Amino acid sequence: MKALVYRRFGAADVLEWVDDWPYPQLSADSVLVRTVAGSVNPKDVLVRKGKFRHSFARDSLPRASGLDVAGRVVAVGDNVTEFSVGDAVFGMTNHFSGGVHVEVARFDRGEVQHAPTNLSLEMAAAVPLAAQTALQAIRDCCAPSEGQRILINGASGGVGHYAVQIAKAMGLEVHGVCGPRNIDFVKSLGADVVHDYSRQPAVKIGSRFDAVFDVFGKFTRSMFSGQLTPRGVYVSTVPKPRTLAGELVARLGLNKTSRLVQVRSDARDLLQLKQWIEQGLLRPHVQKTYPVTEAADAHRQIESRHTVGKVCLTFGTG
Numbered sequence: 001m002k003a004l005v006y007r008r009f010g011a012a013d014v015l016e017w018v019d020d021w022p023y024p025q026l027s028a029d030s031v032l033v034r035t036v037a038g039s040v041n042p043k044d045v046l047v048r049k050g051k052f053r054h055s056f057a058r059d060s061l062p063r064a065s066g067l068d069v070a071g072r073v074v075a076v077g078d079n080v081t082e083f084s085v086g087d088a089v090f091g092m093t094n095h096f097s098g099g100v101h102v103e104v105a106r107f108d109r110g111e112v113q114h115a116p117t118n119l120s121l122e123m124a125a126a127v128p129l130a131a132q133t134a135l136q137a138i139r140d141c142c143a144p145s146e147g148q149r150i151l152i153n154g155a156s157g158g159v160g161h162y163a164v165q166i167a168k169a170m171g172l173e174v175h176g177v178c179g180p181r182n183i184d185f186v187k188s189l190g191a192d193v194v195h196d197y198s199r200q201p202a203v204k205i206g207s208r209f210d211a212v213f214d215v216f217g218k219f220t221r222s223m224f225s226g227q228l229t230p231r232g233v234y235v236s237t238v239p240k241p242r243t244l245a246g247e248l249v250a251r252l253g254l255n256k257t258s259r260l261v262q263v264r265s266d267a268r269d270l271l272q273l274k275q276w277i278e279q280g281l282l283r284p285h286v287q288k289t290y291p292v293t294e295a296a297d298a299h300r301q302i303e304s305r306h307t308v309g310k311v312c313l314t315f316g317t318g
């Protein structure tokens with residue numbers, strides 16, 4: 001079958017759309033999905049460059065790329081009752097190095113959910129990884145109360161544009177930080193206040209926050225100590241010695257004010273996102289959709305670190 005693969009680690013042009021990739025095996029608790037579209041995430045770039053080859057991503061080469069997709073179920077395992085052949089679904093694999101930007105992808109039943117009924121599958125593919133990251137960072141790490149004030153640094157990108165909308169859906173006062181070109185975009189997502197990082201970095205904003213979600217992952221909690229309330233929570237997306245140490249301390253139950261989100265795909269979280277999307281509280285923004293034969297360009301767009309919302313790939317299988 002067809003698949004987006006790389007035979008060596010390196011720049012985006014190592015990606016190839018081949019037609020001799022092995023068809024996945026169905027197990028009792030899995031589903032097979034004929035993919036219609038997928039999204040590109042910064043982690044796809046890091047894995048493709050070989051960043052985690054000695055730690056979490058030791059699968060041999062060649063490897064298939066991609067972590068999230070939307071498509072239609074083509075087979076269900078014996079234990080699976082919640083999906084039928086033909087269902088439209090969206091989901092993310094928890095396999096570290098991905099492998100779902102392929103013609104037919106295998107998912108554990110808990111990694112996928114029925115797709116939102118008011119989105120095309122091309123748009124639904126933009127949701128699973130980035131929106132679950134935003135949901136898990138805000139709900140689980142920040143654990144805010146309604147009316148509290150959150151600062152979102154990197155509010156215009158894949159995770160950030162969902163974080164703004166999810167924080168509003170949870171009743172928070174949202175302050176977003178983005179570049180000068182995206183002020184109106186972040187306002188249009190519902191942010192109450194928008195700051196331009198080229199004029200005022202996030203750590204210099206003169207307000208008090210109950211939570212800071214540092215999507216761009218540039219800072220540490222101590223750099224916000226004057227802006228966070230005493231029990232205010234800082235959440236990063238980027239593993240660094242300080243953010244890893246903070247997360248370890250939080251998991252030991254000692255101090256939960258410095259967190260590192262580590263997204264996991266969960267059908268219940270995908271259901272929450274589907275409901276918000278169907279209620280009109282959450283909407284993906286896709287900057288550009290590329291045919292998979294131009295996947296290298298889509299990866300290069302993500303490498304720019306200035307994507308507005310998401311970029312997606314279509315697999316020509318819909």
Ligand SMILES: NC(=O)c1ccc[n+]([C@@H]2O[C@H](COP(=O)([O-])OP(=O)(O)OC[C@H]3O[C@@H](n4cnc5c(N)ncnc54)[C@H](OP(=O)(O)O)[C@@H]3O)[C@@H](O)[C@H]2O)c1
Pocket residue numbers: 041042043129130133153154155156157158159160177178179180181182197215216217218236237238260261262263302305306307308309310
């Ligand atoms: N730990 C996890 O589970 C997890 C999950 C998902 C993502 N991540 C990580 O989270 C990060 C963001 O992911 P993403 O998908 O949102 O990436 P993305 O779509 O590439 O977003 C990048 C955004 O960063 C903003 N940005 C660039 N320079 C900035 C600066 N100096 N200060 C503040 N913002 C700046 C850009 O805004 P402008 O264009 O407006 O400049 C752009 O919108 C990545 O490092 C990714 O690896 C981690």
